[in-house]
Amino acid sequence: MADPLCPLIYWLGGLLLTQEDKLARLIAEACLDEKALDVVVLDVHELTVITDYFVIASGRNVIQVRSILEHVQEKLQDQDIYPIRKEGLQQGVWSVLDYNSVILHVFRQEEREYYQLENLWADAPRLMIESGV
Numbered sequence: 001m002a003d004p005l006c007p008l009i010y011w012l013g014g015l016l017l018t019q020e021d022k023l024a025r026l027i028a029e030a031c032l033d034e035k036a037l038d039v040v041v042l043d044v045h046e047l048t049v050i051t052d053y054f055v056i057a058s059g060r061n062v063i064q065v066r067s068i069l070e071h072v073q074e075k076l077q078d079q080d081i082y083p084i085r086k087e088g089l090q091q092g093v094w095s096v097l098d099y100n101s102v103i104l105h106v107f108r109q110e111e112r113e114y115y116q117l118e119n120l121w122a123d124a125p126r127l128m129i130e131s132g133v
Contacts, residue, residue, distance in 0.1 A: 020045075020101040021127070023081070024053040027097075027104050028129040030075040031057040034068040037109065040118055041127035052101045054121065058112045062092035068106050069095050 024041050031039045036057035045052040059065035069089055076082070081099065088095035094111050097104040105117060 020052040023099060024055055024102045024127060025129060026076065026079075027055045027072055027099070027102055028057075028127075030072040031055065031068050031104075031106070032129070033075070034064070034071045036064075036068050036106070038112070039129060041129055042118060042121050042124040043127060044121055044124045047121065047124055051098075051103045053103070053127070054117070054124075055102060055104045056112070056118055057104070057106050058109045059092075059106060060109060062108060065092040065095060065106050065108055069097060069104075072097060072104060 028039050028041050036059060039055070039057045042054045042056070043052070044050075044054055057068060059068055066089065073083065076099070083097040083099050085098040086096070087098075093108050094115070095106045097106075107115070107117075
């Protein structure tokens, strides 16, 4: 099957996007499909070598956190995209799906407020995400 994220650079609504941009947007939109709260996409590629983007989202409770994670995995698996690492899925308090160039963090609301991950990366530009983009 052809890579669904190719070409490496493409146009979307007049914006020039990279493969990593598209993946970050797909993940964020999958979170929104499951009614995730406060979905944020941070472009950290100039701030760290770990990844290019962090997608950060919240769920109201452990069940919603797990539901968000399952939906993201299903939506991306439909396009033959799989995480290279998964952490915290059983606990559902702070869970991570690592897609190499994009890392998804899904928190229960209380933990997100406590850790304030996006404040640690406050210098990172934010991508605008709209449902259906």
